[in-house]
Amino acid sequence: MPAVARKSDEIGVPRMEATGQLIMVFSFYRDAELRGARLLLNLHNHLRDGDSQAKLTRHLADETRHAMLWTHRIAELGAAPAVIADGYQRRLGARIGVPKDTLELLALTLVAEGRAIDRYQSHAAMGGVDRATLEVLKAVSADEPWHLSWIERKMNELADERGERERAGQVLARYREIEKDVYASFLAEEAALATG
Numbered sequence: 001m002p003a004v005a006r007k008s009d010e011i012g013v014p015r016m017e018a019t020g021q022l023i024m025v026f027s028f029y030r031d032a033e034l035r036g037a038r039l040l041l042n043l044h045n046h047l048r049d050g051d052s053q054a055k056l057t058r059h060l061a062d063e064t065r066h067a068m069l070w071t072h073r074i075a076e077l078g079a080a081p082a083v084i085a086d087g088y089q090r091r092l093g094a095r096i097g098v099p100k101d102t103l104e105l106l107a108l109t110l111v112a113e114g115r116a117i118d119r120y121q122s123h124a125a126m127g128g129v130d131r132a133t134l135e136v137l138k139a140v141s142a143d144e145p146w147h148l149s150w151i152e153r154k155m156n157e158l159a160d161e162r163g164e165r166e167r168a169g170q171v172l173a174r175y176r177e178i179e180k181d182v183y184a185s186f187l188a189e190e191a192a193l194a195t196g
Contacts, residue, residue: 023074025123027082028186030070032116033140035089037063039109046102047154055150062143069136076132088115088186095178103168106155111175113151115183117144 040060047056074081084090089112099105123129124137159168 023077023079024082026070026074026077027084028087029119029140030067030074030081031084031087032089032112033063033067033070035087035093036109036112036116037067039089039105039112043102043105043109046105052154055154059147059150062147066140066143069139073133073136088112088182091182091185092179095182096175103155103158103162103164104171106151106158107168107172107175110148110151110155110172111179113144113147114176115179117141117148120144 037060040056040063044053044056044060047053071081092108092112096108099108120137120141124134124141129137155168155172156165159165
């Protein structure tokens, strides 16, 4: 994912001109954040207690801020976000289907958030990542541990209240297996993009 420095027409400061591949990667990140926000909006209708409403609002604000950070990074690279018709969240949803209840929505959110932090940390660890991109990766990664923590606690709390701890674990395990397949398809496409 090499980038080439060029002089900005507007302010005379070096800017980065990214390859199409880099713009696509950032656009996929942006799309996943936006679709994650949509999932949280759905949870707002299911988790009506005050504590959950407050946490969902903060979490939703984080997701949309992350999407905006990726949008800004793409713009800094002289491009516009690509429209992603078949992104990570869409593929994951297609494979899992419509969650039947709040436990399943929470499990889906937990799986997607787990992949987000893994993906961002893996990207940051790659060689040759420019400083501005590292700053975005660091900013979006900083929120993910809290996202994972509160969603997992809420899922376990709800499962305990319903006497469904075993079912929650089964759903989470099934979703994680599906997610691994979905993510593997992305890695294969990314490798093909890099060599093609």
